[in-house]
Amino acid sequence: MAFALNLYPWIYLARFDGEKWSEQFIEQPHLSPEEESKLSAEQRNELMTKRNNIPLLPLVNYTTQYGLGCFEGLKALPQKDGSLKVFRPDQNAERMHRSMKGLMMPPFPQELFVNAVCELTKKNAQVGFRPKYEQGWEQENYRDGHAVYIRPFTYSEPAIGLGISKNPWVVIIETPVSSYFTFPNTKAVTTHRFRATPGGTGWIKCNANYVSAILAKKEAESQGYMEAIFLDAKTGNYIEEGSSCNIFFYLKNGKLVTPDLGDTILPGITRASIIQLAKDKGLTVEERRISIDEAMSESVEIFVTGTAAGVSPIESLTHKGKVHELPFGDKGEVARELGALLKGIQYGAIADRYGWLYPAS
């Protein structure tokens, strides 16, 4: 499976006591990766259950009851030179800081975040849990490349009444990941649901936002589409995002357009990286509102971006029964070139001129 729950053994835990954060790295039960690969499904399940359990964390709390929590997602990528590097952890640290403040939690310091992510990746690599670089990935622009998926998240103190989390934990786990979209097509459809509302939490990477995104995506899938596209809640005319990725439109006039950030759009780090790469390539990038009508009549390529998705072209967009066809897969030149640039930098095949990679092993 592309994104199964297959935790690496080392887990990071930090807790705020009202004044400072105390940190610990915990080595959960494990064998060697080779030994684990030989376990029966049942034995494996038993081991994963143990590994996915920290008795210290309370069952009843603001996060499990009300969705009051936020998280991050980033990757460590195996490099051609044999090392592992984390992609822009400083940006995730900053976003997590903003998210926690947005949820009225004591924010987690950025330096702790970056150090914890790199150190955890190193610890897992030291016990053999890490992907190895494969030459073969290069031919397909790393479409089949493997990576370590890093998931930092907050977890609240025990509570049942309504309240804010004053003494949260920050937990970081890691799991292997390969290509994300495994659906048989890359068709997208607009959804009647809304992900975010003005004045809401759409700009925060918070747990609760994912409820309508998951429902919309499942509905889209059951109708034969890979992805659901959200329109704005106020007018229903403007495009916002995919279910958990940002969206770009390459128009007939040669401009690349992506919805501008506001309080209903998640500021993706892949989005920011693609804007930078596109500008450096000489493309005109516009961050502005784009209506569904303009997208349906003017776009020649559409792609979504995110840590898990990378740059993923959409082969058609359906809105109210009307279908707008776009180039399939690698036939979309702009998406292909930008995707290849991003992956090339991430896997160390293209020089990292922006200083986006942080050593982790």
Ligand SMILES: *Cc1c(COP(=O)(O)O)cnc(C)c1O
């Ligand atoms: C995480 C997320 C993204 C993508 O952000 P990246 O930093 O590029 O991974 C886009 N939209 C939503 C709603 C998200 O939660």
